[in-house]
Amino acid sequence: xxxxxxxxxxxxxxxxxxxxxxxxxxxxxxxxxxxxxxxxxxxxxxxxxxxxxxxxxxxxxxxxxxxxxxxxxxxxxxxxxxxxxxxxxxxxxxx
Amino acid sequence: xxxxxxxxxxxxxxxxxxxxxxxxxxxxxxxxxxxxxxxxxxxxxxxxxxxxxxxxxxxxxxxxxxxxxxxxxxxxxxxxxxxxxxxxxxxxxxx
Amino acid sequence: xxxxxxxxxxxxxxxxxxxxxxxxxxxxxxxxxxxxxxxxxxxxxxxxxxxxxxxxxxxxxxxxxxxxxxxxxxxxxxxxxxxxxxxxxxxxxxx
Amino acid sequence: xxxxxxxxxxxxxxxxxxxxxxxxxxxxxxxxxxxxxxxxxxxxxxxxxxxxxxxxxxxxxxxxxxxxxxxxxxxxxxxxxxxxxxxxxxxxxxx
Amino acid sequence: xxxxxxxxxxxxxxxxxxxxxxxxxxxxxxxxxxxxxxxxxxxxxxxxxxxxxxxxxxxxxxxxxxxxxxxxxxxxxxxxxxxxxxxxxxxxxxx
Numbered sequence: 001x002x003x004x005x006x007x008x009x010x011x012x013x014x015x016x017x018x019x020x021x022x023x024x025x026x027x028x029x030x031x032x033x034x035x036x037x038x039x040x041x042x043x044x045x046x047x048x049x050x051x052x053x054x055x056x057x058x059x060x061x062x063x064x065x066x067x068x069x070x071x072x073x074x075x076x077x078x079x080x081x082x083x084x085x086x087x088x089x090x091x092x093x094x095x
Numbered sequence: 096x097x098x099x100x101x102x103x104x105x106x107x108x109x110x111x112x113x114x115x116x117x118x119x120x121x122x123x124x125x126x127x128x129x130x131x132x133x134x135x136x137x138x139x140x141x142x143x144x145x146x147x148x149x150x151x152x153x154x155x156x157x158x159x160x161x162x163x164x165x166x167x168x169x170x171x172x173x174x175x176x177x178x179x180x181x182x183x184x185x186x187x188x189x190x
Numbered sequence: 191x192x193x194x195x196x197x198x199x200x201x202x203x204x205x206x207x208x209x210x211x212x213x214x215x216x217x218x219x220x221x222x223x224x225x226x227x228x229x230x231x232x233x234x235x236x237x238x239x240x241x242x243x244x245x246x247x248x249x250x251x252x253x254x255x256x257x258x259x260x261x262x263x264x265x266x267x268x269x270x271x272x273x274x275x276x277x278x279x280x281x282x283x284x285x
Numbered sequence: 286x287x288x289x290x291x292x293x294x295x296x297x298x299x300x301x302x303x304x305x306x307x308x309x310x311x312x313x314x315x316x317x318x319x320x321x322x323x324x325x326x327x328x329x330x331x332x333x334x335x336x337x338x339x340x341x342x343x344x345x346x347x348x349x350x351x352x353x354x355x356x357x358x359x360x361x362x363x364x365x366x367x368x369x370x371x372x373x374x375x376x377x378x379x380x
Numbered sequence: 381x382x383x384x385x386x387x388x389x390x391x392x393x394x395x396x397x398x399x400x401x402x403x404x405x406x407x408x409x410x411x412x413x414x415x416x417x418x419x420x421x422x423x424x425x426x427x428x429x430x431x432x433x434x435x436x437x438x439x440x441x442x443x444x445x446x447x448x449x450x451x452x453x454x455x456x457x458x459x460x461x462x463x464x465x466x467x468x469x470x471x472x473x474x475x
Contacts, residue, residue, distance in 0.1 A: 001309075001327040001361055003295070007127060008182035010098070012151055015175035016141050016161050024096075024151070026127055026182055032292060032311055032325050040127050042096040042151060046301050051184070056297055056309070056327060061156045061251070061346045061441075062360035066301050073174050075157035076096055079358050080300035087293035087311055089336070102222060103277035105193070107246055110270035111236050111256050119191075119246070121222055121277055135222050137191040137246060146279070156251045156346070156441075168269050170252035171191055197412060198467035200383070202436055205460035206426050206446050214381075214436070216412055216467055230412050232381040232436060241469070251346070251441045263459050265442035266381055286404075286422040286456055288390070317387060317406055317420050331396050341392055341404070341422060346441045347455035351396050364453050365395035372388035372406055374431070 001056045002037075003030040003082065006049050010042050018072040025049060025078060027057055032085075034093050043076035044069055054093060056080040096151045097132075098125040098177065101144050105137050113167040120144060120173060122152055127180075129188050138171035139164055149188060151175040191246045192227075193220040193272065196239050200232050208262040215239060215268060217247055222275075224283050233266035234259055244283060246270040286341045287322075288315040288367065291334050295327050303357040310334060310363060312342055317370075319378050328361035329354055339378060341365040381436045382417075383410040383462065386429050390422050398452040405429060405458060407437055412465075414473050423456035424449055434473060436460040 004027035012024070023045040029037035034054075043057050046066040055078045057063075063077040064070055084094045099122035107119070118140040124132035129149075138152050141161040150173045152158075158172040159165055179189045194217035202214070213235040219227035224244075233247050236256040245268045247253075253267040254260055274284045289312035297309070308330040314322035319339075328342050331351040340363045342348075348362040349355055369379045384407035392404070403425040409417035414434075423437050426446040435458045437443075443457040444450055464474045 001359070002325075003327060008180060008184075008187070010151065010180040011178045012175035013178055014142055015151075016172075018160065019175060026180060028127065032313065040097075042098060047299055056295065056300075058358050058360045060360055062349060062358050064157060064160070065303065065349070065356060065358035071160060073153050073157050073160035073172060074096075075153045075155055077301075077358060080297035080304060083296045083298055085293060085295040085311065089293075092293070103275060103279075103282075105246065105275040106273045107270035108273055109237055110246075111267075113255065114270060121275065123222065135192075137193060159252060159255070166255060168248050168252050168255035168267060169191075170248045170250055198465060198469075198472075200436065200465040201463045202460035203463055204427055205436075206457075208445065209460060216465060218412065230382075232383060254442060254445070261445060263438050263442050263445035263457060264381075265438045265440055286454075287420075288422060317408065332394055341390065341395075343453050343455045345455055347444060347453050350398065350444070350451060350453035362396075362453060365392035365399060368391045368393055370388060370390040370406065374388075377388075 001058050004028055004055055004057055005030055006051050006053050006055060016073055032087050041076040043078045044074050045078045047078055047081055049078050049081055054082045056082055096153050099123055099150055099152055100125055101146050101148050101150060111168055127182050136171040138173045139169050140173045142173055142176055144173050144176055149177045151177055191248050194218055194245055194247055195220055196241050196243050196245060206263055222277050231266040233268045234264050235268045237268055237271055239268050239271055244272045246272055286343050289313055289340055289342055290315055291336050291338050291340060301358055317372050326361040328363045329359050330363045332363055332366055334363050334366055339367045341367055381438050384408055384435055384437055385410055386431050386433050386435060396453055412467050421456040423458045424454050425458045427458055427461055429458050429461055434462040436462055
């Protein structure tokens with residue numbers, strides 16, 4: 001899993017039917033110091049995340065192991081909203 | 096998933112039989128600001144996308160979770176045509 | 191999938207038994223302008239490709255969805271020989 | 286698998302229910318000379334690793350092949366605590 | 381698959397039980413000209429490879445398709461020892 005910040009939203013009306021009902025969020029990757037890491041994904045929201053929140057996301061086949069994504073064409077899912085993380089005994093982020 | 100722009104088409108007559116009937120599109124990756132991201136994939140079209148359109152594509156095993164790609168050797172699929180996306184409350188792209 | 195050019199061959203006599211009968215080809219990745227992309231894979235040939243030919247290859251679990259690779263330890267397969275591809279309405283490659 | 290050092294912890298109370306009970310650790314990748322490799326993952330701990338320890342971690346679908354991660358949305362797991370590793374006949378790391 | 385050279389060994393006594401019996405080798409990636417490619421993996425040995433040998437390795441879910449790795453948390457496996465490879469009609473490597 002990787003840490004990311006929800007940066008925005010994507011709207012698509014013409015789509016594969018199995019995507020119906022998904023909220024699609026643009027997630028920018030964060031490094032371990034809470035700086036942007038350069039990459040991004042468009043992830044399905046499985047936990048009710050909002051723009052600006054720091055989240056944990058999974059990619060690949062593991063992204064299909066949640067209730068909203070199982071057996072659907074999803075390769076990235078937001079699976080948790082991060083409360084805090086620590087690196088080297090120091091709190092890097094607190095919600 | 097990632098955002099991309101359909102840049103072109105690929106034609107291949109000698110191929111694995113399970114690929115029969117696929118439309119193969121060259122998709123250039125976009126970053127979150129709608130600039131080319133440097134990478135590309137050749138993706139199977141599952142939604143009737145055309146050259147120049149902005150799309151959402153999935154890669155890896157998730158690309159086999161659509162009707163046209165299930166149980167076939169596909170590692171990239173165009174699963175939606177993007178209407179709009181927003182980053183930081185600002186509309187970056189409108190179809 | 192990605193575009194590549196078959197650059198060479200690999201011979202290995204001591205190997206996992208499930209690899210028996212495979213033709214192993216060195217494939218150099220091409221970018222959308224038919225220039226070397228820097229990367230390569232050793233791929234199983236599923237279509238009778240030869241050195242110098244431009245091919246389409248799949249990676250990851252999708253590489254196991256052909257007749258010669260199913261349920262075998264293959265993470266890259268040549269699945270088609272490319273006839274032509276176009277980018278921006280211009281033919282980049284013609285066999 | 287890759288070598289990494291456990292750098293910290295992540296706490297998330299609002300999450301996909303299948304994540305319940307996981308210990309989430311920030312793991313910084315190491316290169317073969319025991320220097321930081323630049324990347325990181327947030328991995329599920331399957332072996333009782335602690336901050337500062339050198340570990341082996343798996344990513345992708347293989348990360349779901351342990352008792353604590355099976356059929357759950359996990360794409361990175363700490364599967365071993367490293368005792369020693371050698372490169373070129375020289376011991377690079379000893380616990 | 382990728383070409384690599386076995387550079388060393390990893391020992392881990394505290395580990396996921398499904399790893400029992402594996403020989404873990406540090407494999408440095410090679411490019412098509414037999415130069416180090418910069419990356420590495422720790423791979424399970426399925427063919428009796430030794431330090432210094434040039435091998436072919438698979439990653440991802442395909443790494444679980446050998447007898448010693450099936451249904452286990454393995455994301456990289458050495459599946460063959462390379463005898464020779466050729467690029468552009470020239471032999472780059474001979475064992």
